[in-house]
Amino acid sequence: MNKYQLFIDGQWVDSESGKTFTTPNPATGQPLAEVAEADKADVDKAVAAARRAYEGKWSKMSARDRGRLLYKLSQLIEQNASQLAEIETADNGKPIKESLYVDLPQVVENFEYFAGWSTKIEGETIPVPGRMFNYTLREPIGVCGQIIPWNFPLLMAAWKLAPALAAGNTIVLKPAEQTPVGAMELAKLIQEAGFPEGVVNIVPGYGETAGAALAAHPGIDKIAFTGSTEVGKLIAKTAANNLTKVSLELGGKAPNIVFADSDLDQAVAGAMMGIFYNQGQVCCAGSRLFVEESVKDQFLGQLSERAGRIAVGDPMNKATQMGPQVSAEQLDRIKGYVDIAREEGATVVAGGATPHLDGPFEKGYFFTPTIFADVKNDMRVAQEEIFGPVVSVITFKDEDDLLRQANDTIYGLSAGIWTRDITRAHRFAKEIKAGVVWINTFNVFNAASPFGGYKQSGYGREMGRHALELYTQVKSVWVDLSGRPIGWFGK
Numbered sequence: 001m002n003k004y005q006l007f008i009d010g011q012w013v014d015s016e017s018g019k020t021f022t023t024p025n026p027a028t029g030q031p032l033a034e035v036a037e038a039d040k041a042d043v044d045k046a047v048a049a050a051r052r053a054y055e056g057k058w059s060k061m062s063a064r065d066r067g068r069l070l071y072k073l074s075q076l077i078e079q080n081a082s083q084l085a086e087i088e089t090a091d092n093g094k095p096i097k098e099s100l101y102v103d104l105p106q107v108v109e110n111f112e113y114f115a116g117w118s119t120k121i122e123g124e125t126i127p128v129p130g131r132m133f134n135y136t137l138r139e140p141i142g143v144c145g146q147i148i149p150w151n152f153p154l155l156m157a158a159w160k161l162a163p164a165l166a167a168g169n170t171i172v173l174k175p176a177e178q179t180p181v182g183a184m185e186l187a188k189l190i191q192e193a194g195f196p197e198g199v200v201n202i203v204p205g206y207g208e209t210a211g212a213a214l215a216a217h218p219g220i221d222k223i224a225f226t227g228s229t230e231v232g233k234l235i236a237k238t239a240a241n242n243l244t245k246v247s248l249e250l251g252g253k254a255p256n257i258v259f260a261d262s263d264l265d266q267a268v269a270g271a272m273m274g275i276f277y278n279q280g281q282v283c284c285a286g287s288r289l290f291v292e293e294s295v296k297d298q299f300l301g302q303l304s305e306r307a308g309r310i311a312v313g314d315p316m317n318k319a320t321q322m323g324p325q326v327s328a329e330q331l332d333r334i335k336g337y338v339d340i341a342r343e344e345g346a347t348v349v350a351g352g353a354t355p356h357l358d359g360p361f362e363k364g365y366f367f368t369p370t371i372f373a374d375v376k377n378d379m380r381v382a383q384e385e386i387f388g389p390v391v392s393v394i395t396f397k398d399e400d401d402l403l404r405q406a407n408d409t410i411y412g413l414s415a416g417i418w419t420r421d422i423t424r425a426h427r428f429a430k431e432i433k434a435g436v437v438w439i440n441t442f443n444v445f446n447a448a449s450p451f452g453g454y455k456q457s458g459y460g461r462e463m464g465r466h467a468l469e470l471y472t473q474v475k476s477v478w479v480d481l482s483g484r485p486i487g488w489f490g491k
């Protein structure tokens with residue numbers, strides 16, 4: 001079993017308390033790694049180290065050199081991609097096909113993309129009247145606390161670290177307690193790339209202790225969080241005490257909409273991508289599947305048949321399409337929603353149970369691809385984020401009926417639409433209250449394209465040039481060019 005210490009000030013150290021925790025492999029339930037458990041005292045040390053680095057070497061380094069370090073890191077990750085993918089799959093349970101061909105390439109892409117931005121963060125000159133010259137400086141925010149979830153452990157680390165570092169901030173990152181291993185492996189590569197000590201500090205630990213201490217720390221200038229809406233609200237309240245700047249990427253309950261005029265084969269494949277990818281543990285998952293009434297039976301028939309054929313099992317096997325859920329808690333939560341669905345009057349037309357797997361996988365946290373039909377949009381299973389391979393199918397009559405229901409949610413992260421009518425597709429893109437809209441596709445990402453939520457799905461946009469807004473602040477500088485005294489109070 002691998003052991004990991006905390007990564008603070010460029011050093012590997014035990015936690016002040018000496019405590020450690022064990023993270024299981026979700027496919028088997030067996031221990032995977034023993035990790036030092038950070039608490040408030042360790043967070044204090046990490047924030048102090050990040051402050052020293054910010055005031056010291058990091059702020060003196062040229063933007064070009066910062067960019068080169070980020071690029072070096074992207075190359076090191078690429079060189080180690082197959083091992084990192086295996087680690088990610090062992091820690092999170094996602095199929096190796098996803099870790100290797102999606103997560104890791106996107107991690108590399110994000111570091112590469114933001115490496116390029118380092119030298120392109122610029123101020124402006126403003127055409128103010130009279131004798132004044134006015135310009136802006138776009139400066140880093142300072143020390144950033146970053147708290148990330150377990151569904152895309154390495155990719156979430158990349159979304160947070162890459163833009164913050166490109167902009168010249170220093171960081172204390174807290175990975176999720178369910179999946180700390182990838183971030184610790186990343187720390188080794190950060191060290192190897194040659195980042196100055198203290199620029200990136202990584203403190204694995206629990207949310208209620210290490211996470212809460214980081215969010216409440218008066219020594220951080222900004223807190224960035226991805227996770228549940230519930231904890232997002234806590235973080236926003238805590239941050240309010242010090243007026244720490246906040247960005248939040250929270251839950252979703254995305255409508256994925258199938259019109260009768262769509263190519264049904266494409267729409268079925270898109271519905272599966274929308275809800276079964278990464279075991280449904282995706283904030284932008286298409287968990288409310290709206291299907292036009294006239295094609296409901298045909299669509300549901302095809303979807304159930306294909307869902308039943310999804311290969312669930314050993315995530316290290318390249319043929320596996322769905323691995324285990326991340327933890328026993330998440331699995332229980334999902335099972336709970338199957339009971340709720342039945343009580344509310346929905347029909348379980350596929351899945352809804354744990355699969356029978358043999359050998360080492362008998363104790364893994366597996367669940368079958370699940371479809372609820374006869375769902376009404378006001379049921380709990382249509383309003384609450386389940387975060388599993390569980391989709392609620394809701395029918396609609398026409399565009400007005402659809403739009404009213406699709407927007408009737410506290411969330412607004414993403415939406416999908418399947419139609420051959422180009423004007424309808426764009427009308428919908430304009431009317432839906434969500435931060436990302438996919439037309440005849442789903443779950444497409446690129447480091448250059450912004451991602452984030454409307455409504456209770458969060459504040460701010462990650463990736464693309466918009467992410468730099470989260471990690472920079474603007475200073476306005478005024479210069480009097482006239483050389484004359486200010487005349488306001490006379491001579």
Ligand code: NAI
Nearest residue numbers: 148149175176206207211212227228231250251283385387
């Ligand atoms: P969570 O929001 O509790 O955990 C996410 C991160 O926040 C972890 O690093 C955790 O240690 C930290 N955290 C937890 N409590 C904290 C606190 N009081 N102060 C500071 N940091 C804290 O999510 P959890 O409990 O793992 O999952 C529950 C539900 O949250 C899921 O079923 C899903 O609905 C949602 N979720 C959404 C995610 C997204 O990508 N938007 C990711 C993970 C969970």
Ligand code: MG
Nearest residue numbers: 207228230231
């Ligand atoms: Mg929690």
